[in-house]
Amino acid sequence: MIDGLVFANDGAVVKLPDHDAIVKKEIPDGKVALLIGGGSGHEPMFHGFVGKNLGDGAACGEIFAAPSPDTIYEAAKAVDRGNGILFLYGNYAGDNMNFDIAAEMLEDDGIDVRTVRVRDDVAAAPPDRMDDRRGIAGDVLMIKIAGGAAAELDSLDEVERVTRKAGDNVRTMGVAVSAGSIPETGKLTFELADDEIEIGMGAHGEAGIARQKLQTADEITDQLIEKILSDLPFGKGDEVALLINNLGATTMMEMLVVNRRLRHVFDEQGITVHRTLVGTWLTVQEMAGFSVTLMKLDDELKHYLDMPASSVGFSNM
Amino acid sequence: MIDGLVFANDGAVVKLPDHDAIVKKEIPDGKVALLIGGGSGHEPMFHGFVGKNLGDGAACGEIFAAPSPDTIYEAAKAVDRGNGILFLYGNYAGDNMNFDIAAEMLEDDGIDVRTVRVRDDVAAAPPDRMDDRRGIAGDVLMIKIAGGAAAELDSLDEVERVTRKAGDNVRTMGVAVSAGSIPETGKLTFELADDEIEIGMGAHGEAGIARQKLQTADEITDQLIEKILSDLPFGKGDEVALLINNLGATTMMEMLVVNRRLRHVFDEQGITVHRTLVGTWLTVQEMAGFSVTLMKLDDELKHYLDMPASSVGFSNM
Structure with missing residues (x-):
């Protein structure tokens, strides 16, 4: 599937050699990087959202399973251009754990990482338990906005702020x-x-x-x-x-x-x-x-x- | 469904009052018009392809049935800007008959109409019987190319020529x-x-x-x-x-x-x-x-x- 996805991008992305992750070929130096990802089986989410003013890369898990910390880490290193990385993904226990482990590994490398979890599913928990809400189709609008912000703003703080505001609304x-x-x-x-x-x-x-x-x-x-x-x-x-x-x-x-x-x-x-x-x-x-x-x-x-x-x-x- | 479609266009199209057809609100004077259409039940084809550098209007039939000659005629009048109209639709007996009747009515009004029928389905007939081939997903690329040509070229002859070449290939x-x-x-x-x-x-x-x-x-x-x-x-x-x-x-x-x-x-x-x-x-x-x-x-x-x-x-x- 990932081979087919890379072909479908007509040369704009590459797959990491030993990991189920794709990254854009051309990411400008100094750009705030946007890494998205999650389990497969929800196509085109997430890995079909790497492109112009969208994600810079995506870490792909097995069907309905989070990507591994190593895959997230390697994808993050591949999109990093020295101005920090925003992690944007759905709020699920497996994704949270693995993206957090990768974030710690990156912080050890001196790379600034921020995390916004999509938690838009009203049905999953009452409003006073937002952290128990799952990320579903709100991902689309969130990636759209985060992708635009990461393309235009040169501060990770600002990209995080805009994305968090989108998530709150x-x-x-x-x-x-x-x-x-x-x-x-x-x-x-x-x-x-x-x-x-x-x-x-x-x-x-x-x-x-x-x-x-x-x-x-x-x-x-x-x-x-x-x-x-x-x-x-x-x-x-x-x-x-x-x-x-x-x-x-x-x-x-x-x-x-x-x-x-x-x-x-x-x-x-x-x-x-x-x-x-x-x-x-x-x-x-x-x-x-x-x-x-x-x-x-x-x-x-x-x-x-x-x-x-x-x-x-x-x-x- | 058509009401929902008009809303989904966020103000860019209108539905004709007494016909199941939608047309763009803004079509420049002198533009070669592109009218597409066919039976419903294949959404987003055809009526989801009215937009920027795509169709100027679409005539919609009932589920799996051709639009009526009257609907096609009224849709054509609504997209006409004085420089001729290209009809582009799938090659089916009902569509052929009804679009042809509408074309005759328009010619009587002095409006130049050309017709290109999509007939891309290799399985429907052997290559020496192209006219027996149905139009299927080739519609997408055909509308894309005809839409671009009709936006850029100011001659119906030329728009027809480009579209016909696309259809042959x-x-x-x-x-x-x-x-x-x-x-x-x-x-x-x-x-x-x-x-x-x-x-x-x-x-x-x-x-x-x-x-x-x-x-x-x-x-x-x-x-x-x-x-x-x-x-x-x-x-x-x-x-x-x-x-x-x-x-x-x-x-x-x-x-x-x-x-x-x-x-x-x-x-x-x-x-x-x-x-x-x-x-x-x-x-x-x-x-x-x-x-x-x-x-x-x-x-x-x-x-x-x-x-x-x-x-x-x-x-x-």
Whole structure:
């Protein structure tokens, strides 16, 4: 898969010889480096997000497993240009441990490393336990903004500040209609009856907050967006980025129907959408379902969100 | 769905009041207009390809059905800026008939219309019966090139010439691993056993050229690419665009494995890849499977292919 990914980059990235990591060929001296990464099986997340104004490199784990500390360390050394490195990844125990070990190794080498963990999944824990929230499709907007900031700002402090602000303002909730499978075995990650859906399902089949009978798109959308809006909270006068992410086997037709309903809710609440993204970015193999991500924007976040960006797995800008 | 699509365009398009068609709000006077369209159910194709350096408008049919002549006519009138219109769509009997009727109505109004039909499906008919070939994922590269040409060239003749050249040099073949369903009924478009695949399957479940037992990604890829390469034929010294299209529920992981094998074959044959696209552009609802598209490029086609472009359903440039 990684060989195919490198080929798909048409010469812009290389794979590290002994590690499952890719890095951009051309990273300017003195650039604040952005290293992303996580388990495989969610393509194009993470390793499809190395590119122009996105990640400088990605450390790839096995399917649904964190990359090793050694792989993260070597990827970090390969993207380092002497001005520090931002680690940006989803908040999972395995990733946290391995990225932290790598960060310690790098600090021993005298390299400044900062860490921002994406923790946008509203369903994973209540608001007073943000550190227990998982990172899901909010990754897309976070990498977009961090990538823009790391391309334009020459201070790791500043890149960290912007990225952290984005993280504080992003919320996601998903729904699964059918399960994805484990590639090695073909087995489904969980069981769900034909007429059932799971609200708040995690990206590896982690239990959500409710299992219920199939409903209309409007009813499901209302349920998701109510939880999202009340969590931050989002409210009248807010300007947001909206991202509807396909978990794998969902049709764009269905996501557009969801988008229509979302916009009616936003109109009622006085929320303005600055930019809409509808597509397939963080998948769980062939899982059917989708998630809705909202990020509250200010002028600074808008600026980085709107910067052109391009990679194998992402660009709608 | 179309309401949701219009919202997803963040103000850049409008829906025609009484027709299922969308058109860009800002089309310069004197621009050669590009109208695309076809049946729904293949999202983001076609109506997700209205945008910067892509289509100026799209006429949308019901699920798997051609748009009506009236809808095509009204969409054409809405994109017309006095310098002629190129119709670009897939080669299917219903689309051909309805677009041709609309073209006659427009000619009666004194509007110059040219038609290029995408007919890239190698599996649909032998090379001496090109007119019997269906349009499938080659649509993506065709719209990209026609969109660039229509944005840059001020002559309908020239836009038609470039688009026709692209069409003469594009070939696609697909494989289905499982069927998609009809949204109104939930019924699958065809039956395929768990251990079977269909080589050359059409975009609506049309029969392919062989039904066979499941094989490895490398074996399937070899089968597809052998047919594609010998058809044009592609050969030593050729420079190509490569597009791997997800028919709906295929993982990017699998498509990247396919990409690796393709590149090995190209290396052996002395074929160079100018640009690779791996993603989800022409779907058949939740069908699992993929197609491989190759377009032989010259400097002119490369120029239009490489132009920046952006729409709800497309951009990796």
